[in-house]
Amino acid sequence: MKQFISVADIGSLDKAIAEAKEIKNNRFAFTELGRNKTLLMLFFNSSLRTRLSTQKAAMNLGMNVMVLDVNQGAWKLETERGVIMDGDKAEHLLEAIPVMGSYADVIGVRSFAGLRDRDEDYQERVLRQFIELSGRPVFSMEAATRHPLQSFADLITIEEYKETKRPKVVMTWAPHPKALPQAVPNSFAEWMNAADYDFVIANPEGYDLAPEFIGGARVEHDQRKALEGADFVYAKNWSAYNAPNYGKVLRTDRDWTIDAEKMALTNNAYFMHCLPVRRNMIVTDEVIESPRSLVIQEAANREISAQTVLKRLLESL
Numbered sequence: 634m635k636q637f638i639s640v641a642d643i644g645s646l647d648k649a650i651a652e653a654k655e656i657k658n659n660r661f662a663f664t665e666l667g668r669n670k671t672l673l674m675l676f677f678n679s680s681l682r683t684r685l686s687t688q689k690a691a692m693n694l695g696m697n698v699m700v701l702d703v704n705q706g707a708w709k710l711e712t713e714r715g716v717i718m719d720g721d722k723a724e725h726l727l728e729a730i731p732v733m734g735s736y737a738d739v740i741g742v743r744s745f746a747g748l749r750d751r752d753e754d755y756q757e758r759v760l761r762q763f764i765e766l767s768g769r770p771v772f773s774m775e776a777a778t779r780h781p782l783q784s785f786a787d788l789i790t791i792e793e794y795k796e797t798k799r800p801k802v803v804m805t806w807a808p809h810p811k812a813l814p815q816a817v818p819n820s821f822a823e824w825m826n827a828a829d830y831d832f833v834i835a836n837p838e839g840y841d842l843a844p845e846f847i848g849g850a851r852v853e854h855d856q857r858k859a860l861e862g863a864d865f866v867y868a869k870n871w872s873a874y875n876a877p878n879y880g881k882v883l884r885t886d887r888d889w890t891i892d893a894e895k896m897a898l899t900n901n902a903y904f905m906h907c908l909p910v911r912r913n914m915i916v917t918d919e920v921i922e923s924p925r926s927l928v929i930q931e932a933a934n935r936e937i938s939a940q941t942v943l944k945r946l947l948e949s950l
């Protein structure tokens with residue numbers, strides 16, 4: 634595997650899940666693979682889980698790790714070609730990427746959507762420039778439109794806890810005070826469709842995701858109806874995708890908050906969220922603290938998804 638930016642890069646999900654299981658059973662079985670190899674993790678945006686789990690995964694594989702927070706301590710980077718650089722940005726990505734590539738064997742990039750220009754966000758220009766110019770295998774640590782390391786960890790978690798071969802998985806929009814990208818829900822939808830679960834997306838009118846990410850999933854605008862019989866409830870906020878409201882927050886009322894009364898409509902479902910989560914906006918304290926909440930297990934599996942991906946990238950060198 635030469636890159637990891639979407640579900641298409643991982644190939645057979647059954648094989649990937651089996652490999653992840655093997656790694657989870659013995660995470661130090663492949664320490665020779667990363668010896669004298671350097672991972673550069675580059676963050677244009679904040680992180681807790683991605684930073685720590687990916688660094689831990691790389692260390693499990695024997696790698697050296699360098700972490701750069703682009704907006705703290707590095708030169709501000711210009712990303713647009715043709716710009717007269719007379720502002721506060723001292724370096725262009727077109728030089729910075731090959732320079733960084735010369736110091737690293739594998740590069741991870743986090744670069745969120747700006748939520749101002751949909752076409753620009755959905756072109757994934759920053760991530761694609763790293764793939765084109767770094768000369769190294771590149772993986773996404775959440776880009777403008779997808780968060781595949783999260784979705785892979787979510788899939789591993791569902792496989793660990795599912796009680797039927799084809800569970801009903803409901804991804805539901807939930808309120809949040811700020812505009813968030815569509816990367817996590819897009820990606821989750823892509824992976825759930827590839828896994829061929831009974832997958833339903835519940836969101837208010839005005840919050841439909843891009844058709845290419847909805848794929849074959851059922852879209853339901855009545856949250857309670859969608860939750861009936863669910864085996865897994867995956868809550869997430871996202872801002873509007875469709876024009877003219879791209880990137881906007883259309884509502885913040887708590888009608889779509891996941892609470893115990895809504896969970897009672899399900900088939901004793903597990904609750905999932907990628908974290909960080911706004912308690913009592915997205916989900917009540919009672920639900921997230923219940924024995925059916927998998928949020929910690931999901932986050933722990935981020936180490937496993939990252940290690941599976943890094944192992945495959947190292948094997949390609």
Ligand code: CP
Nearest residue numbers: 680681682683907908
């Ligand atoms: N879920 C996730 O990616 O968490 P961080 O933003 O903290 O990395």
